[in-house]
Each structure stands twice: as C-alpha cells, then as structure tokens.
Amino acid sequence: MKSICGIAGVEAAGMKEGKYGLALIRAAGAGAAVFTQNKARAPVIDLMAERMRKGRIEGIIANSGCANAYTGRRGLSDAIEMAEIGGDALGSDPNRIGVASTGVIGRYLDLELIHRQAGELTPVHSEDAELQAARAIMTTDLVEKHALFSGEGFSVAGIAKGSGMIAPNMATMLGFLYTDADISDKKLQESLKIAVRRSFNRIVVDGDVSTNDCVFLTATGEAGKIKRKDLEDTLTKACISLAQSIARDGEGATKxxxxxxxxxxxxxxxxxxxxxxxxxxxxxxxxxxxxxxxxxxxxxxxxxxxxxxxxxxxxxxxxxxxxxxxxxxxxxxxxxxxxxxxxxxxxxxxxxxxxxxxxxxxxxxxxxxxxxxxxxxxxxx
CATH class of the missing domain: 3.10.20.340 (ArgJ beta chain, C-terminal domain)
Known part of the structure; x- marks a missing residue:
C-alpha cells in the first residue's frame, strides 16, 4: 500500500477526530500545483495560487471537516495562520507550506483545534503514517486512495481524497503527489497540467465543481535527472489511478x-x-x-x-x-x-x-x- 512514504525524503502524519482531521506531510523540493476553476474558490486557493508561483515547497498541512470557503477576509487570514501552524510543525518557512482544506462551505476554521492537532503530530517515513494522513483528509470517502508507479530510475506516488462534488475542472478533491525525480519547477508544472487534464479533469460523480480542489506535486530530486516525457507518462498513470479511485468511491456509488x-x-x-x-x-x-x-x-x-x-x-x-x-x-x-x-x-x-x-x-x-x-x-x- 505504501506510496508517498515509498519516496525518499517524504514523511507523513495524520489524525481524525470525528469529522475533523489534519494531515501533515514533510518533503522539500521543486513544487507545482493546479487548482479549481470555480470562481467561488476558497481563500486558501487564492493564497496557494500566489505562493506556488515561487516553484518551491517544503510541506503540506491539510484539514478536513471545514472548507474555509466563502469566508472572505477572515478566511484568507485563517489560511495564512494555518500555513504558519504548518511551518512551525514541520520546521519550515510558512511561505513554503502548501495549505489545503475540505469540508463544509461557509464555515470558519477552528484554528485552536488545528493548532492542537498539529502539535500532536510527528511526520515519519512509514506505511502507517501515510495511512493516517490519507484517512485524515477524508470526508464522505469510504476508502483511502493511494498510488505508486515506477519510471526509468524514478518513482511517482500520491494520496488523494474525493467522493462527492466531483466534476471536470478539477474534481471536491485534494491530491498530494511526490516524485524523487530531479526536474525544474517549470517542467514540473507543465507535466502536472497535462497529467491532471487526462485524469482528474476527466472524472465526474455529480457534475458539481468544488470551491477547494487542489493538487500539489513535489519533486525531491533524490533520483537524479530524468527526461520530462518519462515523468509526464508516469505521473499521468499515477493521476489516472487516483482519479479512478475517486470515481469508484463516488458518494453512494456501486459501479x-x-x-x-x-x-x-x-x-x-x-x-x-x-x-x-x-x-x-x-x-x-x-x-x-x-x-x-x-x-x-x-x-x-x-x-x-x-x-x-x-x-x-x-x-x-x-x-x-x-x-x-x-x-x-x-x-x-x-x-x-x-x-x-x-x-x-x-x-x-x-x-x-x-x-x-x-x-x-x-x-x-x-x-x-x-x-x-x-x-x-x-x-x-
């Protein structure tokens, strides 16, 4: 089952308390991301779209139970504070922490809860830690979603969540992908866009486009230089596998x-x-x-x-x-x-x-x- 924690340099942790979960993932390298095309997107999406332009990421903090969407200035301030909580927990610059939220729209984050949960988590490189992180981001999902694919001398892995409010233009889904390939952030972004188009942008549960969809991709560089086309092909396979898992786990679905x-x-x-x-x-x-x-x-x-x-x-x-x-x-x-x-x-x-x-x-x-x-x-x- 191990996927992201099968990539050198990736550590994870997660916990769930009722419907409120928190996941932390530590991994540093070139970064890329794609986001929902919904005009009513959550403040955290605006924040991440701006920060990810720098092409560097050192970790992820993601909560479930509250989308922090349609929450205005307070929502943006809370997303910034959530990045600071993640930075403290992971020992990194908050400006290089990816932030993601999923859950009910129009509710404010419980930052006190998130701060406490982050303080109780210690990311490690283990299969159980990855499982806990995958469970922490679930909402109406019934199963955890993992993927691991190998290319020529490198690997791509990921975890995701999603079950309802799924439609092309990204689907309510979060995805965190990792590769040990050494590749520039520009090429990484180009490859991610192609892979997402042929995977997450081609799944439909109900036709509703979420306010919070995001997929982050980190390249740790541990495996050395590779050809972009090789990464693109392997990344697409991983994204398709996760996308199929989301569609199969659609709310109430049997087929x-x-x-x-x-x-x-x-x-x-x-x-x-x-x-x-x-x-x-x-x-x-x-x-x-x-x-x-x-x-x-x-x-x-x-x-x-x-x-x-x-x-x-x-x-x-x-x-x-x-x-x-x-x-x-x-x-x-x-x-x-x-x-x-x-x-x-x-x-x-x-x-x-x-x-x-x-x-x-x-x-x-x-x-x-x-x-x-x-x-x-x-x-x-």
Whole structure:
C-alpha cells in the first residue's frame, strides 16, 4: 500500500477526530500545483495560487471537516495562520507550506483545534503514517486512495481524497503527489497540467465543481535527472489511478463507469464526449439499474457539442472478448441480454468510435443511486 512514504525524503502524519482531521506531510523540493476553476474558490486557493508561483515547497498541512470557503477576509487570514501552524510543525518557512482544506462551505476554521492537532503530530517515513494522513483528509470517502508507479530510475506516488462534488475542472478533491525525480519547477508544472487534464479533469460523480480542489506535486530530486516525457507518462498513470479511485468511491456509488472515445478529430472532441456521457444522470441511473438503455449514451454523445456524423458512430459495452456491439456504423446490433450481463459487475465500460479521425480520450464516473441523495440531503445536519 505504501506510496508517498515509498519516496525518499517524504514523511507523513495524520489524525481524525470525528469529522475533523489534519494531515501533515514533510518533503522539500521543486513544487507545482493546479487548482479549481470555480470562481467561488476558497481563500486558501487564492493564497496557494500566489505562493506556488515561487516553484518551491517544503510541506503540506491539510484539514478536513471545514472548507474555509466563502469566508472572505477572515478566511484568507485563517489560511495564512494555518500555513504558519504548518511551518512551525514541520520546521519550515510558512511561505513554503502548501495549505489545503475540505469540508463544509461557509464555515470558519477552528484554528485552536488545528493548532492542537498539529502539535500532536510527528511526520515519519512509514506505511502507517501515510495511512493516517490519507484517512485524515477524508470526508464522505469510504476508502483511502493511494498510488505508486515506477519510471526509468524514478518513482511517482500520491494520496488523494474525493467522493462527492466531483466534476471536470478539477474534481471536491485534494491530491498530494511526490516524485524523487530531479526536474525544474517549470517542467514540473507543465507535466502536472497535462497529467491532471487526462485524469482528474476527466472524472465526474455529480457534475458539481468544488470551491477547494487542489493538487500539489513535489519533486525531491533524490533520483537524479530524468527526461520530462518519462515523468509526464508516469505521473499521468499515477493521476489516472487516483482519479479512478475517486470515481469508484463516488458518494453512494456501486459501479465505476468508464467511457472511452476513439476515432475523433482531436483529443478535445473525444474528451468532450467522454465527459458528457459520464456526466449524464440518465446514463448514470441506467447503469445503476443495470438497464441496457444504450440510447442514452448515444443521446449524450449527440449533445456534447462536437461535430461528427451520427451515422458513422459505433458503440460497444464491456471489454475484451466480452465486448458487446450495440451500434455499428449507425446500425442497431444490440443484444440486450448480453448488454445487461455486461452491467452486472462493479465496472461498466462503454466504447464509442466516431470514425472521424485518430484521436481518443477516456473519462470516468459512477452510477447515481438513492444513497447519493441521502448523503447530500443531510450533509450539514
């Protein structure tokens, strides 16, 4: 299970008291970050967007239970103080501490609690410490989320949280990624943007864009110089793994939905269709009910805003030898019995071929169940 604490120079700690958790991660090096595109973003996001321009980071302090979002000047002041708490706890310059918050919007941080919790935590390099940090940032998550992938002489690892309020444009998620590669902060930022586009920006639980999404990436440099493309490929694999874990753990979800689009004129077109299909409530509910109503998939593809010829479209459900054709070049070929059987597992895969080009993209989501309504109908009460 060990991921971030499998990277040399990374230490972690975490604790959870009811719904209020705190995680500390110590690791110094070149830094990069991406943030939510929601205009109502939390003050901590404004603070971090400014500070991360310096391209250096030495640690993370992250709390759960309170998003510190839509909290105005006090929220910004509290985020600054939280960085100071993290700096004291990690023995670093507060200006080089990444700060992240997740939880209820419109509530102020309990800084006294955060200060006390930080004083009780000692980051160490161990699997148990990493597990505690991953649990500390969870809100409605049911499972911890870890990833570890190896490249040519280096590794990339990460932990993340996210279960609801998940949509492209970052998803309510926090992600903390680490690599032992030696690479400049500029190249690190470029690689992170590409990896996030092909992973966290392609997951949908409910279509709501969070106020607090952020992903931080630290390169400790312990493994020496590497090629940027090698880092980009390995980082993308790690981000996709974490993104799939978030989608699979969607609030109330019972199934992961994967939509792979190929034969598009460009990657952007393929991405639009894939994300539109996994966002569709009608597709989500059909998957939950194991109803092979494949017309909902075609309909969603049709309103995605992409120029392609509907008579050229082909659609399959399932994978490998179990892949069942539903539409071939506009002709209905659906075996509804086989299609329903393909929906019985915990993962449902749709493949759409537009026959318009050679570009492709994949997006992930989850089914929509009564449990989602129950969780969010009583989120603060």
């Amino acid at each position: 992961l939905i994967e939509v792979a689009v190929c034969g598009a004129r460009n990657e952007g077109d393929a991405e639009k269709i894939a994300k539109t299909v996994v966002t569709s409530p009608l597709v989500k509910t059909a998957v939950y009910g194991q109803d092979p109503n494949w017309g909902r998939v075609v309909a969603a593809a049709g309103y995605a805003g992409v120029d392609f010829e509907i008579p050229d479209l082909s659609l399959w459900i399932g994978t490998g030898e179990e892949k069942t054709p539903l539409v071939q070049k506009g002709e209905i070929t659906a075996d509804l019995v086989a299609a329903k059987a393909a929906m019985r597992g915990d993962t449902v895969v749709f493949t759409i071929d537009l026959d318009s080009g050679s570009a492709e993209a994949t997006a992930w989501g989850c089914d929509l169940t009564e449990k989602y309504v129950e969780i969010n109908g009583k989120y603060t009460t």
